[in-house]
Every structure is written in C-alpha cells, then in structure tokens.
Amino acid sequence: MRTNAKARVILLFQLFWSFLRIAPVTFGGGYAMIPMIEREITAKRKWLSEAEMDDILSLAGSAPGGVGVNASAFIGYRLGGISGAIAAIAGITIPTFIIVCLLSSGYSQLADQPKVAAAMKGIHGAVIALILLAAYRMAKNAVFDKTTCAMAIIVLLVLLVADINPIYMIAIGLFIGIILLQVKQLLGLQVRTEKERLDYSREEAQYVEYYI
Template sequence: MTEEVSFKKLKEIFFIFLKLGAFTFGGGYAMIPLIEEEVVHKRKWIKEEEVIDVFAVAESIPGAIAINSSTFIGYKIAGRKGAIAANIGVILPSVFIITLIASVFGRFQDNPIIQAALLGVRSCVVALIGVAAFSLSKKALRDKLTVLLWLITVLCILIMDLHPIFMIISGGLIGLLVMKIMPDKVEEIIKGRGDNE
C-alpha cells in the first residue's frame, strides 16, 4: 500500500468514521454491524472475514476498542494517513457529545424522559451487540475445534469469572499450541476460511 493517498480518500475515511463515532452507542462492539455495513459491504475496503481479526486485535491491545479498530481499519485502507483520519473521525463525536452531556447531565439525569430514552438506547445496544456476536460467530466458528474453544471460553468467563483479557491471551496461546501439535488441522481451518472470503 502506498503512502500517497488522495485527499479525497482520506476525507472519505474521516467522514465514514465520524459517522460511525457519532452513531455508535454502547462501545466498540456495537460498532461491528455498522463497520461491516460501511467498510465491508458498501465500500469493500476490507473483507468480511477481516472484521473478526480487526476486533480480535483491537481488544487484545490497550485502549478503547472503537479507537483501536478504527485505527487498524484506517491503516489497512490507506496506511498511516488513513489510520490518523479514521482515528480522528471516530474520536471527535465522542469528545463533543460527552463534553456536552457532562455539562448538562447533572441537571437532567433524574428526568423520567431522559431515563426512558436511556432505557431504549440500552436495549438497542444490547440487540446490536447480540446481532454482531451472532454474525461474527457464523464466520469464526467453522469447525469442531473453534466451537470447542469458544465453549470453553464462555464457560471459563461465566463460571470461573476469568477476566476477558486473560481469556484472549489464553486463546492466542492455545492457538499456538494447537498449531504446534496439529499443524495440518490449523492449515485446513485457515485454508477453509480463506476459501470462503
């Protein structure tokens, strides 16, 4: 990818992520369906399968998932300049909105209308995250091995109350171990994933 990216492309990246930042309530996971729609389906900047990788990387490193994922996607599209454009775009709405809310929230937080609106927003966010999780699971859980790892992870988080960061690191280590023990199986899974892209 060349660093010589047109201003028009950078402007497009900036405004797409500005829109995503402005209309994503509930954190980075709520962004998944919106990112898929804008970046995968409409513009075909990245492949559908890459969204899983983007969010896996974004969650594995320090920082907000929305910022990490937008930076990563911006970089994939247009290098460093694309990463900067996407990052600024996704951050600006939050900075503006939270500054505005912080200045008036104390006066209105007990207002029944505000509480009702927040109740509705929370419900929609849960639905968006659920749909995103279902969509990602269809792409990521393609064989018995990945389904087994998913099930173990869910049980460890729910029953043993293990921190998600620990599970992500463990998942990476387990993946490396499986690759060492069963390299042909891992290659088959990766090839099968590539064939479906």
C-alpha cells in the same frame, strides 16, 4: 504525482468522513459500532473484503483499548498508512468527545426526569442488540470446527464463573491454539485453519458462480 497526492487526500477525507458519520449514531461504542463499521467499509465503500474485516475485528478485539477505535485505526492504516489511521481515529473520536462533554454538562440536572430514564432504558436495549449482532457476526466466522466451538464454550463458562481478566483468556487461548495445532500435526490429523476455510468458501462460491 499531483494525481496521486490528490487521490490520497480524497481517501483520507473519505476515511475521516465515514467514521465521523458512524460515531454520533452508534450508542454504546465498542462492539456496538462494529455492525455499522462493517456495513460502511465492506458493503457500501467496498474498501475491504469480509475476510479482511474479520481479521481486523479479531485484532481489534484482542488489542488493548476500545474495539471501535482499534478497528478504525487498523482500517485506516490498512487503507492509508499512518495518516489514514490518524484520519480514521480523528473521525470516530471527535464526535464522541463533543457529545460526551455536552451530555455530561446536562445529565446531572436531567437524570431524575422520568422521560430521560425511560430513554436511557431504550438505549440500553438497543446497545445490547448491537453487541449481540457483532458477537454473532464474529462467531460465525471464528467458530468453524469442533475445536474452536469447544474453546468458545469453555472460555465463556470460565468468564461467567470466575473473576478473570479477559486479556488472560485471550493469551491462554493463543497458546492453546498453537499447542493444539502442533499436536494435530504430530498425530497426522487434519488441520483446518480459518484461512483455509475462507479460501475454500471463496473457491466454492466461484465454482457455483461459474456453473450457474
């Protein structure tokens, strides 16, 4: 019992420390945090697989609130339950809160300085790059057939042309996906879900590894 309690405390501290280190160095928050979260959780810590991270990021992007905080809550809960979610959220929000308080107190006095303006432009460019990287990583796993590709293009065009809240597009996409799945099954067409694609990729990788 003591061993399990100690292991749990260590896990909670590791969750808190991991997200505590991510927050201060990720400018822009939100999707800009995703590459670093994914690198920390899947590549370094190996707490979750890439497939599990893809599912968590999809849920985090669909749920209300900031995607970075949502992702930390899902990951923390997945690894340590409610206490894990609290530890992860505390780790990712405390540094941000402190930094924002410090910046807000001095930015009004330094906003007109040329060096500060130049630094902000550089930060904007870096944030855009991080967001594009996160979008590419998610699209690579979410867009895997003609249907998902068409949906992604249509939704992007609608959001660019019309002033529609993204939450409505997420809800519409949910219902369209269910309807298309039912129609394909009724017509006897091949239905390929993301889970089946991931399972096939794993089997293919095991096959290659076995014979090589």
